[in-house]
Amino acid sequence: MSEDLPALMSYLDGLPEPHIVFDMDYRIVSANAAYLREYAPGQDVRGQTCYEVSHRFQAPCDQAGESCPKARALLSGQRERVLHLHHTPGGEAYVNIELSPLKDRRGRIRYFIEKMEPIAHQHGTPVEQGMVGRAPAFRSTLEMALRVAPTAASVLLLGESGTGKELMAKAIHEASPRAKAPFVVVECASLSETLFESELFGHEKGAFTGATSTRVGLAESANGGTLFLDEVGDIPLSMQVKLLRLLETGTFRRVGSSDLRHTNVRVIAATHRSLRGMIEQQLFREDLYHRLSTFPIRLPPLRERHEDIPLLADTLLARVAPTRHLNISSAGRQRLMGHPFTGNIRELRNVMERAALFCDGDVIELTHIEQALAADAWASGVAVHAGTAFEATPASVPSLSPLTKRQAMDRATLLEAVRLHRGSRAELAASMGISERSLYRKLKAFGA
Incomplete structure (x- = not known):
């Protein structure tokens, strides 16, 4: 089998898709030019394990939260396909893996050929376009x-x-x-x-x-x-x-x-x-x-891919405020993680756009997130408090904390949103999740 590898690699080197050949111990025997260009520019990966180079793992994929195509190929004795997150010079990206076992003349598996097909616009880190996510429910879908x-x-x-x-x-x-x-x-x-x-x-x-x-x-x-x-x-x-x-x-x-x-x-x-x-x-x-x-x-709702909320929040924030390079504070992230987001990713996008409007600096703080979440209360009559929602009736309003009451009901919050907004009143109303008519009614009630 070993004597056939040079001819095999000469063939693989001419293919446009990244390929590697590795042995039973996951050690890379050879990598074609497309693989080196895409995943390991300027490196000699021979002798390194595939999971170290592609994933930065210290153990095989099936011991680090990924499905392992090698383990599946050993069981089936045939070609197997899985979806993996690979490290690239541009960040983590999803890759289709097609693994084929190579057998010697006695029928024993000795090596594996791994072919990688990058997936356009699907990522595991914040990006300007496409879908992002790392949660098992998202990856399965x-x-x-x-x-x-x-x-x-x-x-x-x-x-x-x-x-x-x-x-x-x-x-x-x-x-x-x-x-x-x-x-x-x-x-x-x-x-x-x-x-x-x-x-x-x-x-x-x-x-x-x-x-x-x-x-x-x-x-x-x-x-x-x-x-x-x-x-x-x-x-x-x-x-x-x-x-x-x-x-x-x-x-x-x-x-x-x-x-x-x-x-x-x-x-x-x-x-x-x-x-x-x-x-x-x-x-x-x-x-x-x-x-x-x-x-x-x-497609899973956001509550089934809860761990993706921070990643999605960063991605959506970069899309709604691309020139500001905003970050979210740790407390702000925790608040987002505690919100149910019944409107799923669309609701999260609205919240991040509102938070960006409320923020004058470079960091979106907990108060900005609270203000953004409270905007829905103006439209629905439901006040947001400590990650829960309840009817904002006269009997329930006094039970709000002073900070949340001020954010949900106070005139200053709305006027600040008007001051920061650079577009039309219709766009402002949409960013808050309320109708333009409701916005005018609230402004009139506040004497603005």
Whole structure:
């Protein structure tokens, strides 16, 4: 076997994907040019263990919280795939690992070839774009998404509002062979029956009042790429049969035309609803459900990936205030960890944007986090106190601590937000999670 390694490495060196060969003791025997360039620039990794170089671990992956492809390959005797977080010069990034055992002439496993496929825009450290997370629930979901991505299978993303279903859909698209083709979003919840058909399939000039020109539909615009049906549970029942025809045959008719047209799309759908329950109520077609849910993936709510809150907070803060380079104090992080975030990542983003507005310096302190959380109380009538929520009735308000009462109810907090905000009143209201009308009403009540 050893005498064959030079020829094998000569072959691997010409491949664009990073590859290493390591022995039964995890020692790297050789690494191709792509691996050295991507993960160990300027280093000679021969003799080092794969877990030291790729993960900075002092023990094999399965002893340090990761799944070990070597252990799985030894059990199965065949190629195995896992998702790992690897260290790179640019920080931690998710990598698809494909491990193949190499056997000698007597059939015994002697070495392993490890192929690494970097995953675009998926990270384990704060980044400017893409999805981030390290929690097991997040990693399990991402691994499922990356497993189905290279195929043509329809995917159904299930999860509460604010869990990042559109980001996951885009990640699947970008990891698929269709990545260079369009990713087209259909906002099903915002479309009436008439608008849905016209938006999805297009219409001919004169098809209805106001149709002054021919319009190409979203299904046709997505030809060759991915069609993302967001909140698919809101599609009108009468339209579901036409969508089913599109999925099964790739054919459709524009509104006002009898001509059959074709499109080649991969469909990813998402919903926060129970489609099974809707089927029982005869609000959703069972045949359409089975056509959409070839590969269902559940996205975990934030409470199931609690340990990701600090990482997500840093990432979101960098996105909502990219020029300020803000940090979050230890007390502020603890407060975020104690909040339930029923609105999931979307709610966390709002909180971080509000906190940035309240902060004049470089560090977001506990008081800024409390102010940001209290903004929801203005809109909902629920006061936030010590990580819990309760009705802000006259009887309950006196039980608030003075600091929290001041932040939730005092005129100064609102006026400070107005002073710091540089955009419109509508944008300020949105950042606080209240309507513009509510903001004006509160300002008027405070004499501002």
